[in-house]
Amino acid sequence: xxxxxxxxxxxPPAFANDAKKLRVSTVSNATGLQTEDAETEDDLETxxxxxxDDLTVRCPSTVATSSFTKHVEYKLSKVEADDLSKKKWKYxxxxxxxxISNCKWxxxxxxxxxxDDLSSNYGLKQKLYKHWLDVxxxxxxxxxxSSKQRWFFSLCNSYRDILHGEKKPFYHKGLEEDSNIMDxxxxxxxxxxxxxxxxxxxxxxKIDKHQMSGKEExxxxxxxxxxxxxxxxxxxxxxxxxxxxxxxxRLIQLTPANSKVNVExxxxxxxxxxxxxxxxxxxxxxxxxxxxKKPSKPSDHQSLFKGDTRDDFMIGIxxxxxxxxxxxxxxxxxxxxxxxxxLMTKFGKAEKNKELDTDYLSSIERQNEHVLxxxxxxxxxxxxxxxxxxxxxxxxxxxxxxxxxxxQHGTNVMRIRQWYLDGxxxxxxxxxxxxxxxxxxxxxLFNHHCVxxxxxxxxxxxxxxxxxxxxxxxRQIYERFDANSIADVDDARLExxxxxxxxxxxxxxxxxxxxxxxxYFEFVRLRNFLKSQNASxxxxxxxxxxxxxxxxxxxxxxxxxxxxxxxxxxxxxxxYKIRGIRNLxxxxxxxxKEFYYEIVNMLEGSxxxxxxxxxxxxxxLQLERIVGTAPAxxxxxxxxxxxxxx
Numbered sequence: 001x002x003x004x005x006x007x008x009x010x011x012p013p014a015f016a017n018d019a020k021k022l023r024v025s026t027v028s029n030a031t032g033l034q035t036e037d038a039e040t041e042d043d044l045e046t047x048x049x050x051x052x053d054d055l056t057v058r059c060p061s062t063v064a065t066s067s068f069t070k071h072v073e074y075k076l077s078k079v080e081a082d083d084l085s086k087k088k089w090k091y092x093x094x095x096x097x098x099x100i101s102n103c104k105w106x107x108x109x110x111x112x113x114x115x116d117d118l119s120s121n122y123g124l125k126q127k128l129y130k131h132w133l134d135v136x137x138x139x140x141x142x143x144x145x146s147s148k149q150r151w152f153f154s155l156c157n158s159y160r161d162i163l164h165g166e167k168k169p170f171y172h173k174g175l176e177e178d179s180n181i182m183d184x185x186x187x188x189x190x191x192x193x194x195x196x197x198x199x200x201x202x203x204x205x206k207i208d209k210h211q212m213s214g215k216e217e218x219x220x221x222x223x224x225x226x227x228x229x230x231x232x233x234x235x236x237x238x239x240x241x242x243x244x245x246x247x248x249x250r251l252i253q254l255t256p257a258n259s260k261v262n263v264e265x266x267x268x269x270x271x272x273x274x275x276x277x278x279x280x281x282x283x284x285x286x287x288x289x290x291x292x293k294k295p296s297k298p299s300d301h302q303s304l305f306k307g308d309t310r311d312d313f314m315i316g317i318x319x320x321x322x323x324x325x326x327x328x329x330x331x332x333x334x335x336x337x338x339x340x341x342x343l344m345t346k347f348g349k350a351e352k353n354k355e356l357d358t359d360y361l362s363s364i365e366r367q368n369e370h371v372l373x374x375x376x377x378x379x380x381x382x383x384x385x386x387x388x389x390x391x392x393x394x395x396x397x398x399x400x401x402x403x404x405x406x407x408q409h410g411t412n413v414m415r416i417r418q419w420y421l422d423g424x425x426x427x428x429x430x431x432x433x434x435x436x437x438x439x440x441x442x443x444x445l446f447n448h449h450c451v452x453x454x455x456x457x458x459x460x461x462x463x464x465x466x467x468x469x470x471x472x473x474x475r476q477i478y479e480r481f482d483a484n485s486i487a488d489v490d491d492a493r494l495e496x497x498x499x500x501x502x503x504x505x506x507x508x509x510x511x512x513x514x515x516x517x518x519x520y521f522e523f524v525r526l527r528n529f530l531k532s533q534n535a536s537x538x539x540x541x542x543x544x545x546x547x548x549x550x551x552x553x554x555x556x557x558x559x560x561x562x563x564x565x566x567x568x569x570x571x572x573x574x575x576y577k578i579r580g581i582r583n584l585x586x587x588x589x590x591x592x593k594e595f596y597y598e599i600v601n602m603l604e605g606s607x608x609x610x611x612x613x614x615x616x617x618x619x620x621l622q623l624e625r626i627v628g629t630a631p632a633x634x635x636x637x638x639x640x641x642x643x644x645x646x
Contacts, residue, residue: 067123068195071159072417076424076453084427084451091456099148099177102462103166105155108455112158113151122150123157124191125198131256132187149180149187155457156188161431161450163458165438169382170246171303172436179250185379185432186251189234192377193319193334196233199226203415227415228376228425232316234335235378235401237343237394239385242307244337245273247381248317251335252324261322269315269326274308300594301575304385311389312345314338340386340393347400376429383435383442387591388572391441398449402426427453438621439591440486465628467645469597474609476600478627480641481616489618494525496614497587505585506533511562512582516599518568518590518622526565526587537563540570540578556580571595578602584611589622596626 093111097103105113121129136144144150155162167181168174203224210217238244252263295302316333318325330336378401380386386394402425419428431450433442450456470476481496483489505513517523520542530537538552538561555561557580564578568590581602590596603609615623617636624632627645635643 066120066195067157067159068192071454072428074453076419076427080453081424081427084453087448087451089447089456091458094460097166097459097461098146098151100166100459100461102464104460105457106460107160107457109160113154122154124153124187125194127256127258128187128191128194132183132254135254147180148177149183152181152184153187156185156430156432157191158454158457159430159452160454161446161452161456163433163438163442163446163450163456165383165433165435165442166459166461167434167436169304169384169436171300173299181434182247182250182381183254185381185434186247186254189236189335189377189379190251190255193233196226197319200415222418224415225417227412228417228420231332232330232334232336233376236335236337237340237378237380237386237397238337239311239339239382239389240304240308241273241310241313242305243382243385244313244315244339245270245307248273248315248326248337251317255319255324259319259322260324263324263326264328265326272315273313297575298598305573311339312342314342314346340397341389343397344393347396377432378429379432379434381434383433384437384439384591387435387439387441388569395441395445395449398431398445402429427451430454437591437593437625440618440621462629463624463632465624465631466593466597466626467628469594470600471597472601472603472609473646474600474603474611476611476613476645478613478615478635478643478645480635480643481614483616483618486618489616490522490525492616493522493588493614494529497526498529501585501612501614502529502533505563506535510582511536511559512556512580512604513563514578514581514584514599514602515563515565516568516584516586516588516590517565518588520567520569522588523565523567530563530565535563536561537565540564540566540576542567542569544570553578566599568592568595571599580604586611586613589613589615589619589626591622593625 089108091106091108094104094106095111095113097105124132133144136147136149141147164181168177170178203226207224236247238247248269252260314330315326315337316328316330317335317337318328318333325333378398380394383394419425430452431446433446433450435442446456446458467476479496479500481492481500483492515526515537517526523541527539527541538555540549540552544552552561552564553576556564556578559580564581566578570576571590572592572595575598579602582605584600584603586596586599590599600611603611615635620632620636623635627635
């Protein structure tokens with residue numbers, strides 16, 4: 001049953017080969033095998049007031065085929081799969097991005113964004129569409145067709161991979177925009193789950209009806225391929241429990257009433273992820289304190305780190321006839337909401353203990369001592385926050401997606417879609433990456449690990465820069481260094497610092513020098529170099545304990561240490577106001593543009609305030625967010641290598 005020649009998987013596990021051998025032109029015995037919904041009577045979906053629930057066969061010419069059906073029923077050839085594996089993408093169209101200044105969407109393949117059919121509920125199931133419209137109107141909306149959430153849903157419903165690095169987050173006064181996008185991907189998730197379940201249920205009903213009729217006619221087996229290796233369909237990766245709380249609460253709100261008569265374990269959920277609501281007395285007390293006490297942290301920091309900020313969590317969510325089951329068995333859940341850290345912790349435990357049952361996650365398998373995830377839609381929200389935790393964890397999770405499992409777990413092999421068995425699942429997986437900004441790691445993930453046959457869509461923006469937000473008359477000197485390749489840029493940066501920048505520091509009697517590094521890797525290299533030079537310095541790094549931090553700040557302010565080494569990550573989590581800075585050297589530009597002017601504005605004194613910034617052609621993304629897109633292009637291409645801003 002291999003399609004178009006040899007399978008891409010060189011040595012598929014035994015049960016996958018067995019499934020291909022068992023696949024014959026009959027499903028007469030299919031009801032004797034377990035299907036996705038055949039677990040308990042309570043789990044079975046029943047017909048509701050939804051036009052999509054009609055079990056009769058309709059003429060294809062009279063019924064519009066949903067994006068879901070088109071996506072999962074497309075037969076990918078080996079030639080197409082081989083082309084996708086080359087990871088070469090050509091963006092052929094663009095449209096303006098509504099409500100985002102100087103921003104546009106670009107995509108591969110044919111432009112699809114103008115083809116929305118209002119009569120088909122934009123691709124949503126009828127009951128989901130009606131409920132979403134009611135929620136939208138209740139919240140004060142009056143033009144759903146033109147709304148940002150409806151438009152972004154259309155992007156999601158195209159089943160293309162999406163990279164949106166210009167999403168204004170809730171903690172940067174972007175609550176409406178953040179909520180609109182979250183609503184869109186949650187409705188897409190619900191639509192995908194309900195359509196999958198309806199398809200399985202309809203096929204079950206057809207098989208049952210055929211068997212009860214007593215007819216000897218053999219049903220064609222290829223008409224009933226509607227499942228994957230495991231049940232989970234959606235994986236949502238988030239950085240913090242507090243954000244997971246917002247997402248899951250909204251998921252419940254967007255679920256139609258007849259599908260959430262009961263929400264199991266809601267009390268446990270609020271205990272694990274945060275309080276359901278703040279009492280009026282507590283809210284009044286917090287309001288009084290806010291008026292009488294000046295906050296020590298910026299408003300965006302307060303908003304992001306409000307609530308439970310732990311980054312170790314994982315919860316399975318299952319939808320049944322009338323119930324949403326929180327904390328359901330992971331193996332039988334429809335959605336998994338997790339942090340990359342928690343998944344990596346599970347992977348590590350499973351790999352250390354070969355006897356450990358790795359099926360605690362509905363989509364986790366072990367093959368060659370590696371734990372694997374198996375989901376059809378993967379959503380990575382607040383990727384920028386995840387990048388300041390540990391991006392390598394996220395990359396490791398994505399690399400484990402969509403491999404063929406090594407063993408069968410009660411799967412009805414007669415119902416597994418052919419492209420699963422052929423090892424083509426990664427070409428059908430939709431990945432949606434959302435963040436406040438883009439960095440090279442996010443681009444690399446999107447370009448090399450997202451190979452959806454439908455194509456790609458991403459946002460592109462012309463930045464204005466943030467230099468006007470520098471309050472003092474600071475002479476900002478940008479010095480460009482050259483690097484032969486992105487692999488050489490770290491060594492080239494350090495070499496430039498050692499030869500061009502540090503000698504000026506070493507020979508000067510001036511103290512109060514802050515040396516800012518964007519990454520912990522750069523921090524370590526600078527620390528080792530300063531030690532080798534017997535320099536007078538103190539550290540505020542990612543893993544510096546509070547006692548040492550307090551001591552370092554005092555030493556630096558009092559001039560007992562000449563240099564302070566400071567990282568973007570500690571500024572992200574602590575947002576310190578460092579006193580005593582007389583000279584600022586930005587070894588590498590911060591990813592978050594607001595950190596640039598926050599740190600420059602820490603400079604103290606009235607005479608000849610200076611800031612030195614090192615950059616290369618490989619720092620384009622950070623540079624354009626700070627100085628603006630047009631100036632950044634000129635600075636990278638110019639023959640001169642030094643640029644001064646006031």
